[in-house]
Amino acid sequence: MRWSDSHCHSTQGYSPQLRQELAQDGCALLLQGGIAPDEWSIQESLLDTGPPHIVPIFGIHPWTLATEDEAALELAWQKLEQRITSAQGVGEIGLDPLHAKTRDLQERQRKFFIRHLQLAAAHQKPCVFHIVRAYPEAIHLIAREYPEVRGLVHSFWAPAALAKPYLDAGLFLSLPPRIQKGDPHGILRYAPREQLVFESDSPQHFQDGSVSTPFLAKESQKHVAALWGEAWEVLAERQCRTLEALFYRP
Ligand SMILES: [Zn+2]
Numbered sequence: 001m002r003w004s005d006s007h008c009h010s011t012q013g014y015s016p017q018l019r020q021e022l023a024q025d026g027c028a029l030l031l032q033g034g035i036a037p038d039e040w041s042i043q044e045s046l047l048d049t050g051p052p053h054i055v056p057i058f059g060i061h062p063w064t065l066a067t068e069d070e071a072a073l074e075l076a077w078q079k080l081e082q083r084i085t086s087a088q089g090v091g092e093i094g095l096d097p098l099h100a101k102t103r104d105l106q107e108r109q110r111k112f113f114i115r116h117l118q119l120a121a122a123h124q125k126p127c128v129f130h131i132v133r134a135y136p137e138a139i140h141l142i143a144r145e146y147p148e149v150r151g152l153v154h155s156f157w158a159p160a161a162l163a164k165p166y167l168d169a170g171l172f173l174s175l176p177p178r179i180q181k182g183d184p185h186g187i188l189r190y191a192p193r194e195q196l197v198f199e200s201d202s203p204q205h206f207q208d209g210s211v212s213t214p215f216l217a218k219e220s221q222k223h224v225a226a227l228w229g230e231a232w233e234v235l236a237e238r239q240c241r242t243l244e245a246l247f248y249r250p
Pocket of ligand 1: 092
């Protein structure tokens, strides 16, 4: 029996104790979301410490794009071009106007989104998409200009009409832990099981001082398997195979 987390961050590293607990529990894969050059280095430093296996994903996060200055971003971009062959995917990339309040910043996010997509297409790397309040705009761009690009949409949360073009494009939807509290959009009914994966987006810091871990992804998988009347081991294995097929490229 093995399971995986379709989106998390090793920004503070994983303590040896947590890694051991994850490994003993059958956690096989931790798919990362890239943020910036220093953080890619943390991912790389963890590569040979598994299980669980770290799947390195490099990219400049849409939030980073909204906070860093142009010169720093161009430098980061050069590093990304130099280091992309060490990554198994490009991400997090996308549009997030909630964190890019001005037109200039939104335009910058869009420009870098296109650059990342070009890089992913050129190197045949799958993508981890971060898209907030821009689902139609983002898929329009992907499906029209880069139909060959594969990947998953991290923290997807929207009704069927917004999901349909992503599912039709063969992309995967990675659902956040809040699926354990309810499914107001009916995602678990409208999306094919084969195109759904479950993430922790850990570490998240809560008000009571606690910090989430990849185990939150396992809890989602158990919760959803019970709703679907499926053995959770079956769901967990399907997710592992989905992530391997998507992100392990020869
Ligand atoms: Zn993330």
